[in-house]
Amino acid sequence: MAVLKPVERPKMECETEHFLMAQRQLDEVALEMGLDRELHERLRYPKRALIVTVPVRMDDGTVRSFTGYRVQHDVTLGPAKGGIRFHPDVNLGEVSGLAMLMTWKCALMGLPYGGAKGGIRVEPWKLSAGETERLTRRYTSEIINLIGPDKDIPAPDMYTNEQTMAWIMDTYSINVGHTVPSVVTGKPISIGGSLGRNEATGRGVAYCVKRAVEHYEVKAKAPTVVVQGFGNVGSVTAKLLHEAGYKIVAVSDVYGGIHNPDGIDIPRLLAYVSEMGRVEGFVGSKNVSNQELLELECDVLVPAALGDQINQKNMHNINCRIIVEGANGPTSTEADKYLHEKGIKIVPDILANAGGVTVSYFEWVQGMMHLFWTETEVNNRLEEIMGRACDQVFEMSTRSGLRPRMAALRIGVGRIAEAKRLRGLYP
Numbered sequence: 001m002a003v004l005k006p007v008e009r010p011k012m013e014c015e016t017e018h019f020l021m022a023q024r025q026l027d028e029v030a031l032e033m034g035l036d037r038e039l040h041e042r043l044r045y046p047k048r049a050l051i052v053t054v055p056v057r058m059d060d061g062t063v064r065s066f067t068g069y070r071v072q073h074d075v076t077l078g079p080a081k082g083g084i085r086f087h088p089d090v091n092l093g094e095v096s097g098l099a100m101l102m103t104w105k106c107a108l109m110g111l112p113y114g115g116a117k118g119g120i121r122v123e124p125w126k127l128s129a130g131e132t133e134r135l136t137r138r139y140t141s142e143i144i145n146l147i148g149p150d151k152d153i154p155a156p157d158m159y160t161n162e163q164t165m166a167w168i169m170d171t172y173s174i175n176v177g178h179t180v181p182s183v184v185t186g187k188p189i190s191i192g193g194s195l196g197r198n199e200a201t202g203r204g205v206a207y208c209v210k211r212a213v214e215h216y217e218v219k220a221k222a223p224t225v226v227v228q229g230f231g232n233v234g235s236v237t238a239k240l241l242h243e244a245g246y247k248i249v250a251v252s253d254v255y256g257g258i259h260n261p262d263g264i265d266i267p268r269l270l271a272y273v274s275e276m277g278r279v280e281g282f283v284g285s286k287n288v289s290n291q292e293l294l295e296l297e298c299d300v301l302v303p304a305a306l307g308d309q310i311n312q313k314n315m316h317n318i319n320c321r322i323i324v325e326g327a328n329g330p331t332s333t334e335a336d337k338y339l340h341e342k343g344i345k346i347v348p349d350i351l352a353n354a355g356g357v358t359v360s361y362f363e364w365v366q367g368m369m370h371l372f373w374t375e376t377e378v379n380n381r382l383e384e385i386m387g388r389a390c391d392q393v394f395e396m397s398t399r400s401g402l403r404p405r406m407a408a409l410r411i412g413v414g415r416i417a418e419a420k421r422l423r424g425l426y427p
C-alpha cells in the first residue's frame, strides 16, 4: 500500500496555519496507520466551503457587512455536524480545521455524522441583542441551502447559545414553510431541545478527568484542578468536579483568573460571577493572569477557553500531570509532542469535549422520534458512550505507545477510511 508524502497540489484558500495544524495531525496519523494514499488525499481538504457576506442593520440605522462561513469537511457517515461560532478570529482556515476535527470527533464517538463548522467574523460582545438576532437570521438565510436535518446540523460553539439556535431554527422553518426543530441542536428545551444538552460538554470533560485520573493513577484523595475558561464548558466542568470532591485551585475567564491553593468554593463563585460578570476579586483568592494560570502546579489542567493556549512559548513551564482539553485545539502540535515526552498525559479535544456533540446527537434522535428522554437517561447514555471511547483511546495508546491524541485520531480516521473504502468512489 502506497503511504508516502501527500501529493503536491496547488494551495487551497483554507490553508492557513490553523488549518495546516489539523491537516498535519491527519498526515501524521495517516503515516502511522498506513492509510491508503488516495483515501488520505481525499480527507486532507474540506468537501464543501461556503463564504457569505452578511449585511446587518445596526441599531444606529447604518448597515454593516460581516463575513460568515460554513464548511463541511466530510459527510461519509451521515449529515455534517458542528457548531457555529461568533468571534473576531473566525476565518476560512480556522473553520475548515475545526470542521475536520468534528469529522474525527463524531467518528470516534460512533455518531452517524460527518464534520462541519461555521462562524461569523464579529466581536459578539459589541452587538446588542437585536443586532445579534438580525446577524444570526441573515447568516442562516445565506447558508440555508447547505443546512437541514439530513444535510448539516449546526449547534452552539464559542459565543453562540440556545437563543442563537432558536433564531436559526425559526429562520429555517419560516423559509421552508413548516417547523423543523431538528435543523439545529442545542435548542431551548421548550422548542425541542434535550434535557442535559446545555451541561453536556462540561459533563463529558468532567467524566474524562475522572477516567484519566483513574487510568493514570493520580493517587491524591482530592486531586487539584486548574480550569482555564468559565463559559459553558469551564464552569460546568468546575462545578461537577467540585461536587465530586476534586479541589479546584484556579479558574479564569476572558478578564483574568483567580487562584486559591486551598480550593475555590465553586457554587459561591458561580453566584459571584452571575452578579459581577467576572471571576476576579472573588473572596479568599488571589488574582492571576490567564498565562500564569496555565503554569500553576496541579494534577489536572483543563484548558476550556480558546485554541493555541499551550504552545512553544509556555510548554516548558506547564506543571501538571494530565491535561484534559475542554476547548478545541488548545495545545499546539509541538507542545503536544514535548509534553508527552515529559510524561504529561493529554486527553485530546476530540475525546474530552465530545460530550456536547454526543448529546446533540441524542437531541436529534429524540426530535426525529418525537419521544423525549429524562435527564437521567441522557446522562447515563452520555457516560456509556464517553466511557467506551475513553476505554478505546486509553487502551490503544497504552498498547501502541501512541500519544492519546494519535490513538483517538487513529480510531476516528480509521472508521471514516473504512466507510469511504466500502462506499467507493462515484462515478
Ligand code: GLU
Binding pocket: 081, 082, 083, 084, 153, 154, 155, 156, 157, 158, 185, 186, 328, 353, 354, 356, 357, 358, 360
Ligand atoms: N461546538 C461543539 C463542538 O465543537 C458541539 C457541536 C455539536 O453539538 O454539533 O463539539
